[in-house]
Amino acid sequence: MEFLVASAIGLLTASGLYLTLRMRTFPVIMGISLLTYAVNIFLFASGRLVVGAPPILSDGVTTYTDPLPQALVLTAIVISFGMTAVVVMIALGAYLGGKDDRVDDPVPGDASGKSSQAEDMA
Amino acid sequence: MSLFLVVALPFLGALLPGLMNSAGRQACAGLTFTVTLAAFIGLLTNLPAVLAGDLVTARFDWIPVVGLNFTLMLDGLGFFFACLILGIGLLIITYARHYLAREDNMGEFFTYLLLFQGAMVGIVLSDNILLLLVFWELTSLSSFLLIGYWKHLPEGRQGARMALTVTGMGGLAMIGGMLILGNIVGSYDLSVILQNRAVIQASPLYLPALILILLGCFAKSAQFPFHFWLPHAMAAPTPVSAYLHSATMVKAGIFLMARMWPVLSGTPEWFVIVTGAGLITMVLGAVIALFKHDLKALLAFSTVSHLGLITMLLGTGTAFGAMAAVFHILNHATFKAALFMSAGIIDHETGTRDIRVLGGLRRLMPVTFVIASIAALSMAGIPLLNGFLSKEMMLDEAYRTVLFDTVWLVPALATVGALFSAGYCFRLIGHTFLGPVRDSYPAKPHDPGFGLWGPPAFLTVLVVVIGIAPFLAEPFVKLVTASVLGDTATLPTAHVKIWHGLTPALYMSVVAVVGGLLILLAYRPLLRLWDAAPRPEAKDIFERIIAFSVAASQAVILRLHNGAFSRYAAIGVVAILVAGYFAWVTGTMDAPTRMMQSANWVAIAGWAMLMAAGCALVLLHRNRLLALILIGIVGLMVSVGFVYFSAPDLAMTQFTVEVVTIILLLLALNFLPNQTPIESTVLRRIRDAGIAIAGGLATMALSWHFLMRDAVTTPISEFHLANAYKGGGGTNVVNVILVDFRGFDTFGEIIVLGIAALLIYALTETLLDGPVRARLLNRQPDQPRAGDMHPMMMVVLTRVIMPVVMIAAVYIFLRGHNEPGGGFIAGLIASIGMVMQYMASGFSWASARLRYPYHGVIGAGVLIAGLTGIGSWFVTKPFLTSDFMYVRIPPFEKFELATAALFDLGVFLAVVGAVMLTLESFSRLARTVDRRDSEHAMDIDPSRDEPEGDEPTRNTAKEGV
Known part of the structure; x- marks a missing residue:
């Protein structure tokens, strides 16, 4: 079980990193979202994996999973939505304003830095 | 009068002339004069003590940890300078009143003047060298404003910049020197430093401290080789020159040399x-x-x-x-x-x-x-x-x-x-x-x-x-x-x-x-001689040095910071990996203390789906719509994982956030190209894959390592579990942590969320105000539109579902303190219910039925949460202390009333407002000219059936194929 979670974190990180290193805004946003999953699971897993012991207090039960990482991750999930929305908005504004959805600034003096999409947009 | 007041009066007074500008020139000048006079008289009330040889002090501990205290002292030297500053200040104010022209903004001038005056008085009365440095920098800044007061004159602006550069650099040197001095003595209090001449002069750090302090003094007092800024500062109005360059600013360096004379000379x-x-x-x-x-x-x-x-x-x-x-x-x-x-x-x-x-x-x-x-x-x-x-x-x-x-x-x-x-x-x-x-x-x-x-x-x-x-x-x-x-x-x-x-x-x-x-x-022949003699022009040298510094820093910065985000990201990841690897190989590793738990087939199936979706996302990410579906699968599997590992609250949150995120990305994809073109070379993709796999392996190893070991110390969650019910009145410990134990964090989080939503709203407004607006309005959709803009089945269904969703949200909210649920999740559920109305019945229809603007909902949420927290002050408890009691109203069962629920209501409202404002902002971009959004839901767009000759060719220009 631990191996499954660890490998899932690893895979999400790897695919997130790969997509973050792409050159257009959309894959970068996807990549950051994947990294967010990875980080959230990682934080959550710092409370160790416990099956069937939710932190809902009830009489007669003595084992509960660690509630603190859950509380932290819960707000992290909501905040990451806000962050994703802002990044998407910035990407959208850049694309609509500059007709280009590259994440890298064009190299100065390089005329081909302008996207071929400029014509497509119209 | 207390020394605090003498220093504070000019600063407090500085607020007024700027605000009172419309009251007239006479009022501005009169007020400034009165404030200065009050400070001057306040200073004079301390004269008997100074004459008697006493040291007048005032002390207020500001940041004692770093030795920065608001301590003032008045001795003969301080009194002398303060007297000059305030006394000549009075004359200058009178003079400036008559000197400045009608078109000069007098309120602004006197505000700057008082700021400067306060900073100068602060320097000469400081008993703490760190405090003195604060005032020292303040004089540089306020003199910059004064010298550049005539903003329309290029000489004024250049002179002000030069003065700020030179005195500011001197100030930096001075900070270094003062910190060394403070370290030698072990105290930042002047009165202590002045007693330690022998210690300071015996220290090996005496020379560096001396040079740095003198650099600051020389720059401020225009001593060679820093003398050139002062004549250029003459572009200021004459009252400023008279004030700054006779009695105050340039004497600050002299003052400090005199002040430090006993220990440095x-x-x-x-x-x-x-x-x-x-x-x-x-x-x-x-x-x-x-x-x-x-x-x-x-x-x-x-x-x-x-x-x-x-x-x-x-x-x-x-x-x-x-x-x-x-x-x-x-x-x-x-x-x-x-x-x-x-x-x-x-x-x-x-x-x-x-x-x-x-x-x-x-x-x-x-x-x-x-x-x-x-x-x-x-x-x-x-x-x-x-x-x-x-x-x-x-x-x-x-x-x-x-x-x-x-x-x-x-x-x-x-x-x-x-x-x-x-x-x-x-x-x-x-x-x-x-x-x-x-x-x-x-x-x-x-x-x-x-x-x-x-x-x-x-x-x-x-x-x-x-x-x-x-x-x-x-x-x-x-x-x-x-x-x-x-x-x-x-x-x-x-x-x-x-x-x-x-x-x-x-x-x-x-x-x-x-x-x-x-x-x-013999002036004429001497002048001819002087004019004929070659001599270096200090201003040119200064400007050449500045140009050289700019070129040098650009040469460094532009190479490192060339606007290539993917490069920064790659460098960042590699740097973190190297640092992590270093930590890993230099650390020690204990044997595993936990047993690996066995996985059943359900878990393995979920894992397989997650892995498959993740791999597919990398391979197929160029098809953006498909990528969205794949990331939805990932999110879903993560939610399932949370359920499986005893985190129902997380699962609900992840699930609902997943829904709104996908809606958000769909809205964005409406405008962005549908495909990502292949641009990077194979080599680069291999490089990126290498970095990504290394990063993935590293996080996997790290997770595996700590999942197989118990925590090194007892987690503080023991406290939360033990006190959730006794102290917080709830059995859902996660929710109690959110609204009670760590309520202040949550308060901050909803504010951040609200700010993010407002930021998106502001960006949308900016976009819609600019040239993008016309482009958006005349946009041709790249996909054929459905003729049925508001499918009747969907409209009916969403409206029927709406009350059910809302009841679910209320239920989730109310049970949140004791069962999985709470303000965050309920807010997300309610948002989804509302977003469905937008999607089914159209933007205009939904907006017309919106009673409260979402900004207000965010504000109300933050306000309610904040007021709930403040409420605990009235019972002399710290911010956000919660209270609860059990009430029974027959014939209902006993139920709980907790202030935490009120706080959670604030969270609920803030989340609803933020999510809705975000999505609404995005959909406002989607409105176009040729397709007016109907106010009536359930209408059919007849234009679909009209024959259009260019229909088949119109949308062939796909993005980046």
Whole structure:
């Protein structure tokens, strides 16, 4: 079980990193979202994996999973939505304003830095 | 009056003139005058204590951990400077009221002036060197504002920038020096530092500290080689020049040298650096001043020269030198402020400050002539005026000073400086006032009103009174000198008097005055010589240095920071990996303490789906819609994982966030290309894959490592589990942590969320206001539109579902304290219910039925949460202390009322508002011209069936295929 979670974190990180290193805004946003999953699971897993012991207090039960990482991750999930929305908005504004959805600034003096999409947009 | 108030009054008063601008010029000036007068009187109330030799202090611990305390002290030296700052400030305010033109913004001017005044008073009264540094930087900033007050003049802006650059750099050096000094002594309190002369001078760090502090002082007081900024600061209005460059700003460096005199002076290093710089500055300034044609430039260089004189006197390290320095500070402040103000009058009334087109003003402006002449003669060192007395003392001190084992060097240079000083003073009088009346001046010269000549006249009276009756000033000068000297030297017994007999100083003085007269007679040939001589222009050098620094830093920055995000990201990831690897190999690893739990088939199936979706996402990410579906699968599997591992709250949150995120990304994809083109080379993709796999393996190893081991210490969650019910009144520990134990965090989070939503709203507004608007409105959708804009099934279904969703949200909210749920999840569920209405029935239809704007909902949420927290203050508990009780209203069962629920309501509202505002902003971009959004839901778009010839070809231009 631990191996499954660890490998899932690893895979999400790897695919997130790969997509973050792409050159257009959309894959970068996807990549950051994947990294967010990875980080959230990682934080959550710092409370160790416990099956069937939710932190809902009830009489007669003595084992509960660690509630603190859950509380932290819960707000992290909501905040990451806000962050994703802002990044998407910035990407959208850049694309609509500059007709280009590259994440890298064009190299100065390089005329081909302008996207071929400029014509497509119209 | 408390010293706090003396320092605080100008700062508090600074708020008013700027605000009261519409009340008129008189009101602004009057108010500024009153504030300064109040501070001045407050200062004077401390005079008896100062005269009695007491140290007046005021203390308030600000940040004691770093030794930064708001401690003030007032001794003779501080009193002397504060008196100069506030006293001359009063005269300047009166003068400025009449000097500034109608179109000048007087409120702004006086606000800057008071800020500056407060900062200066702060410097001279600080007892903590860190506090002193704060005020020191404040004077740099506020003088920048004052020098650049005439923003329309390029010289003003350049001069202000130069002054800020030079004094700011000096300030940085000063910070370093002061920190070293504080470390040597172990205290940042001046009164403690001043007691530790032996410790400081024995320290190996004495020299670095000395050099750094002197750099700061020299930059501020325009000492060679930093003298060039002061003349360029003359682009400021004359009241500013008169204030900053006679009594205040440039004296700050002198003040600090005097303040630190007991602990820093007396060493060979101090002597050589300070006396040397002072001598060079004195001679250089005097020579340049002689050949300046602008009255203010002449005065500026003469100020540089006189500051050099004072610096030299402080450098000699003798008690007599210190006394001469103190006396000259006083005298220089009086005659120089009067001269600056006179120059301003001439500029104001004749329309020019160029000496070459002036002359003969003696008859036209007799009052100004008298004032300026007395002040200038005093500066030249003519007997019966105060400048003579301190200059005699200077020459006397110079006569006895030996630098570099050369007996004649200092006396000779001092005489040369005094000679040129006399020369430019005579030129000032001779070429401006004497001579024949010219036929024409730029404006018709006449004496100004009392408001302009009154302040310099007052100072001139002081010049004469001190000059004739030096015994009046002597006790005060000796008092100040005593506090400069501290315990390190005894007060000199010599008296300040006009006639000392036939001393060497008198001969030097005679040489200087006669030489000055000769220079004036031979001025024309000398000027030709000067103009022909090549000499470095300090401003050009400065600008070349600035240009070089800019080029050098650009060469570094532009290479590292070239706007390539993917490069930064790659470098960042690699750097983190390397650091992590280093930590891993240098650390120790314990054996696993936990057993691996067995996985059942359901878990393996979920894992397989997650892995498959993740891999597929990487491979197929170019198809963006598909990518969205794949990331949805990932999110879903993560939610399932949370359920499986005992985190129902997380699962619900992840699931609902997943829904709104996908809606959001779909909205965005509406505008973005549907495909990502292949751009990167194979090599680059292999490189990225390498980095990504390394990163993935690293996180996997890290997770695996700690999943197989127990926590090193007992988690603090034990406390949360034990107290959730007893203290928080809830059985859902996660929710109790959110709204109670860590409620302050949550409060911050909802504020951040609200800000994010408002940011998105603001960005949308900006986009829709700009050129993007037209492009958006005329956009051709890249996909064929469904003719049925609002499918009837969907409209009916969403409306029927709406109350159910809302009931679910209320239920989830209410049970949140005890069962999985709570404000965050309920807010997300309610948002989804509302978003469905937008999607099904259209934007206009939904907006028309919106009763409260989402901004208000965010605000209400934050407000409710905040007020709930504040509520606990009324029962004298800390912010956000929660309380709960159980209520029973028959026939219902017993239920719980908790303030935490009210807080959770705030969370709920903030989440609803933020999510809805975000999504609404995105969908506002989607409205186009050719497809007006109907106010009526459930309508059919007939245009779909109209034959369109170009239909098949219209949308073939797919993005980036």
